Amino acid sequence: MSTVDEAVNRGRNLSSEQLLLLVVGIGAVALLGDLILGLASGTYSISRVARYVTEGILYGLIIGLAGIGLSMTYSILNFANFAHGDYVTTGAFFGWGVTYLVAGWGVASVGPLVLVAPQREVSGAQLDVAITATPIAVLAGLLVAGVATALFVLLIDRLAFKPVRGSGGIPLLITSVGVAFALRYVLVFVYSSSTRGTTASVPSVDFLLVDGYVSIGAHDATLIVAAVALMLGVHFLLQRTKLGKAMRAMSDNRDLALVTGIPTERVIRWTWMIGGGLAGTAGYLMVLWTGTIDWQFGWLLLLLIFAAVILGGIGSIYGAIFGGLVIGVGMHMSMIWLPGGDFTTITAFLLMILVLLIRPSGLFGGKTTA
Helix, strand or coil, X not given: XXXXXXXXXXXXXXXXXXXXXXXXXXXXXXXXXXXXXXXXXCCCCHHHHHHHHHHHHHHHHHHHHHHHHHHHHHHHHCCCCCCHHHHHHHHHHHHHHXXXXXXXXXXXXXXXXXXXXXXXXXXXXXXXXXXXXXXHHHHHHHHHHHHHHHHHHHHHHHHHHHHHHHHCHHHHHHHHHHHHHHHHHHHHHHHCCCCEECCCCCCEEEEECCCCEEEEEHHHHHHHHHHHHHHHHHHHHHHHCHHHHHHHHHHHCHHHHHHCCCCHHHHHHHHHHHHHHHHHHHHHHHHHHHCEECCCHHHHHHHHHHHHHHHHCCCCHHXXXXXXXXXXXXHHXXXXXXXXXXXXXXXXXXXXXXXXXXXXXXXXXXXXXX
């Protein structure tokens, strides 16, 4: 009887999965059909759809780049770091302070420049901050955003996370929440709560489509080049270096890695530094792309980063990258049928839930760190 019951239960589970796949498939076909018919009839503009896809890819690159560090932290340290979004914001302020300082040297006093003009004494437009007008300032800020955030995150690990590292994942998670709130309000105290513009206008290239144009600006191109280069760099690190192999071994089995002589503490340090550096760089590129900065944009981005990492398969950097692109494109494409704002964010989490219902381990589940 037990064998019969097991067979019946397997049949029920299979039927449920098949029914879910059928429902999702019908929904996807319906949306795709509506999109094709809308494009053919002129209801939907081809250029508008192309703009949504382009913006979605750019947004997805930022989410994916930030998600790599979060995924590495989880796979090696085995906890979800809720301070990661505030690392994104912190890195952005570090980098843009240096960009303003280089671009505005001799034009304004050092204080407002380093603090990214909290009293609006200077602005990106007044200083003509742009990759085309002030390339050295932008590249210097990008470099400092990554390096300074990496060192800052390592310091936070020594002060906050290392003392409780042996207590398990829950104390680490709670500590990360405390670090997140502390960082956020330190940022308000130092930089103020005002939202300000950071860049001047830049030239763009217009690609002609059937019914309009799709523009790619100089800052869009900078984002693409920087994000792709960093992602390829992480891939090379994990696949071709001793450190990368040690990180992959530790993510698979930390105890075995320790027994075999892998310097686990060194791996942990580099995990924090790489993850923090990528988060800071992602924050800087986000501000370069949007042209504005405020004290909580990284915290608001954190939920989308978590969604991308979980959708792609938590622990997999390739899953984080692909999940970021899926979330970014899906959010922007949903504006064809839904109004913007909170509805696009809901789309991101619906995509995550649908993927997890079909594949609970995520798209790249089971492939940790690499």
